[in-house]
Amino acid sequence: MRRAPRRIVLGVTGSIAAYKAPEIVRGLVKAGAEVRCALTPTGARFVAPLTLAALSRAAVAQDLHDPAHWEMAHLSLASWADLILIAPATADFLARLAHGRAEGLLDALVLSARGRVAVCPAMDSEMWAHPATRANAKTLAGYGYEVWGPVEGELASGRVGPGRMLEPAEIVRRALKAR
Numbered sequence: 001m002r003r004a005p006r007r008i009v010l011g012v013t014g015s016i017a018a019y020k021a022p023e024i025v026r027g028l029v030k031a032g033a034e035v036r037c038a039l040t041p042t043g044a045r046f047v048a049p050l051t052l053a054a055l056s057r058a059a060v061a062q063d064l065h066d067p068a069h070w071e072m073a074h075l076s077l078a079s080w081a082d083l084i085l086i087a088p089a090t091a092d093f094l095a096r097l098a099h100g101r102a103e104g105l106l107d108a109l110v111l112s113a114r115g116r117v118a119v120c121p122a123m124d125s126e127m128w129a130h131p132a133t134r135a136n137a138k139t140l141a142g143y144g145y146e147v148w149g150p151v152e153g154e155l156a157s158g159r160v161g162p163g164r165m166l167e168p169a170e171i172v173r174r175a176l177k178a179r
């Protein structure tokens with residue numbers, strides 16, 4: 001893609017950093033992007049779907065087998081999006097993407113993507129340092145996905161180290177840039 005993305009799917013997974021997802025939605029919408037949110041079931045335990053729906057002014061996709069979405073939300077969203085942005089992305093979600101899993105809506109959505117995908121990992125330093133996670137991140141880069149961060153900083157555990165999600169403003173800035 002050479003033009004800046006205007007249609008963005010924000011996928012939110014079950015990291016404590018999910019509390020920052022509404023700020024990302026707000027930043028993207030303020031800049032004029034159209035945003036649709038999709039959550040994993042664990043993501044929905046960390047951030048209220050209603051908050052994301054209100055800020056994005058659109059329904060939030062959560063259930064792969066929702067009969068209201070017989071047209072298959074994962075396929076329609078995947079083809080609608082200029083960019084699929086996963087922020088935050090958990091260690092488990094990176095592992096699932098690396099293995100091409102499609103059990104959940106967000107997993108299936110990314111697997112169906114033909115365009116640009118970016119993931120923003122967020123996790124504890126030990127999880128990020130584990131060879132399995134490093135290998136998964138490398139695999140995703142090999143698929144052509146952009147891996148943004150994580151950075152060093154204060155973590156939810158109170159410790160300081162690598163694993164902190166990029167700041168929402170920086171994620172918004174990168175998301176709106178043409179590749």
Ligand SMILES: Cc1cc2nc3c(=O)[nH]c(=O)nc-3n(C[C@H](O)[C@H](O)[C@H](O)COP(=O)(O)O)c2cc1C
Nearest residue numbers: 013014015016040042043090091092093122123124
């Ligand atoms: C309070 C709390 C915070 C968590 N934060 C993270 C995190 O930042 N990164 C991560 O990879 N997992 C984190 N987890 C573990 C994930 O929630 C768990 O691996 C979950 O299965 C991920 O589901 P999902 O990837 O389908 O959303 C946390 C768990 C709890 C209880």
